[in-house]
Amino acid sequence: MKVDNYKKELLYRKAQKSKHLDKFRSKMENLISNAKNCTTQLDLQETDKLIRAIGATHWPSSTNEDFSSTADFFNHIKNELLQQECYILIDDDWRYCGAILTKNNCELNIKYSFDENHSDEIRFISADLSIFASIDYIHNHYPPL
Incomplete structure (x- = not known):
């Protein structure tokens, strides 16, 4: 029996989900105050379809x-994107846990603290798919000079 590579990869990612899920949910709940009431977690196949559409x-x-601060960026996102x-x-947690639809x-x-949430x-x-915004956070683990 031949298993295609996508199904094999999907099975692996589903198996890894349990390792990432608690951390993922914590990040989601720290990022979105009312996450339990306003979000849907996409399954991995729906997420892959989204990634292909984005690509x-x-x-x-x-x-x-x-932006001078992460708060400024999040205010921008709140005003631009979270109205829809x-x-x-x-x-990379989305690879194992799925994307979030708000x-x-x-x-x-x-x-939201990237340091406290071990997020980057x-x-x-x-x-x-008309607007795309991302924040790439670099952790500074060095003491101030």
Whole structure:
């Protein structure tokens, strides 16, 4: 019997989910204050379909914006993206736990701590795939000079 590579990979990722799930849920609940009431966790196949759609999307324009703080970035996201349904990909945990689909009533925690949550990247994508925003956080483990 021949098993295709995608099914094999999917089975592996499903098996790894238990290792990542508690950490993933904690990050999600720390990022979105009312996560239990306004989010749906996509299964891995739905997430893979989303990733393929994102990869096939031609973004009409791209801008890099600098924000003075993570709170400023999250305020921007709250005003731009969370007024509609959007997808959220947290770190690499989405590979094992799935993407998050938010409703338009989610409350983003602008005081989300990347250090406390051992987090380094969050991506926000509008449900219609017209807007993509991400924050890539670099942990500074060095003492101040």
